[in-house]
Amino acid sequence: MSSMKDLNVTFETINEDGSYSEGNTIVGTVSFRLTKEVKVKSLSVKAKGDVKAEWTEGTGYFQITHTAKRRYFKVKEYLIAKNGTVLPKGVHTFRFGLKIPEGSMPSSFKGVYGKIVYMFEAKMSRSWWRPSKVKKKINFISKTFQQFWEVMVNTALTRAINVIFGKCTVTSRCETISVVAKICNSSSKNTRPKFKLEQKTVFRCNESTKKWVMNLFKEVGETISPNSERTVSCQLKIPDDAISTIHNCEIISVEYYIKVLNNFLVTSHPLRNKTIYPKIIRTKIKINK
Template sequence: MSPIKNLNVTFETISDNSSYSEGDIIVGTVSFRLTKEAKVKSVYVKAKGDANVEWTEVGVPVERLQSAHRRYFKVKEYLVAENDEGTVLPKRVHIFKFRLKIPEGRMPSSFKGKHGNIVYTFEAKVSRSWRLPSKVLKEINFVSKSCPHTPQMMCPQSSSVRKKMNGISKGQVQICATINRGVCSPGETLSVVAKICNSSSRNTRLKFKLQQVTVYSCQDNTNSSKETLFKMVGETIRPNSEQTASCQLKVPSDAIPTLHNCEIISVEYYIKVYLDVSFALDPEVVFPLVILPPKFAPAQSREAVGPETVDSPAYSEFTSSTFTTGLDPILTGLQKELKEVECHWANAAHAHLYRNGVGTKRARLSATTTLENV
């Protein structure tokens, strides 16, 4: 029977959510009790970060297993130096302090998904010659400092789309949508506003959706999954009518932050504003959304006040529009207000850069003007 009892690791908390990031130092103690004098080969602690993906592709005539692995770091510290002849420890409670520094670099946050995970672990081990080692393994929550957003995404984002109806339906439908910002944290609420012109002969319905897209990669093979985290259905929009709709889109508090710096796993988010058109492809406006960990998220922006008339990407069946036809009466008086809002938040973004000592000379001059008016 092993004389090593109650092997335990205790961490000194460095943040409110007990998370670690690049460059942080893991500080704590390893403790155990010896029921009798014992000779140990070594006592050490080790931390490492690994990403793994694995899935099975069903094919003919055989199934193929796809897997990939990435190692991000591995650090080790001996608390009792390794000695093949052994180091004698007396019968008592032993407590060892440790300090392990996580290397700098672009490393992804912790993640667990259907076909893969990114796991950071801490291990303490007591080794003895010709005996099974005693060890304890704990997962540590790793939050990457690498943020994939730009200051421009803190400003309101606008886009539009137009679709001509085919078949027995006549006319066209148009959507012009705005979100108040393209960056947020889990648990926050975003404002989405959309204006619709239904110049067709068919009823339609506006829908809002927040979608998570996870992609697992192995060489040239990928396996993706989509999950809807939020969905809201608006009222019916009758033929030859116009309507403005708004949505308070709540990001789930347990949403995984955007994952962009792992070679084999990625997590992205999209806000979709679309019209449900029967027997036809739904016209949609898509906004990329970056979800950041709370401790790295910038200050919140104001609510969206209305859609701006900007070009959007072309679709095979949909054409982007600046809404110079059909929707002009709806947007009259809004364009000037939206331009003023956009300028305000652009200056606020420059001010944010100025306060943090980064940005171009032009951004600094703009920020100086903004700060003088705050």
């Protein structure tokens, strides 16, 4: 039976959400309890940041697996040197401080085909025993996008519907964006605009890409009569679990789009019904935690 019990790591948080960014120092303690006197070979702590994307295409003989990965940093500190020391029975606490390197690095992320993970690990090594380890995820938020953004949305024309966006300021998740659209319906049919917030994630491996689009919000506006103009609005709430926009990673990128689209317009035709597919007007926004 192991004489080492209750190996634990505690961080001293520097932000309310417990997050860390480039240049921050992870300060905390490693604690454990010994049931008897023990010779410890070494006690170390390390932090690292990695990104990996992987997906498979095709089947059988033609199946191909795409994999891309990169390490952003790795820092390590010995709390007990490699030559070892003898520790008495009882509770022991060691303080540490690991500095995250400067430089642009992406925020933590977990998706269908990849993830960006920052990990902390404490490890104790003893003779004739497997090393004892404890791992803890680091909530990493990049400094690159910790600021407000203003987005100007283009004016767009369709065959029958004219949609004009206004100006919206994007701040952070959990907040609400007021989206206003001036719609001129010059068709002979009623139309109902739809508002959407979509998250688009792109995974890259060399020249291959894999896209994943997820709808985070959808709302249908009021009916606009034929040959009329109306200003419609939508209170679009950014979900609590929306991750930050990611633009500073060559393997994984995350973007958000606000979309406004009109319903299908079906017109008569001597031989068949002709469907004009909905025109989609979209703009990119940036979301910060």
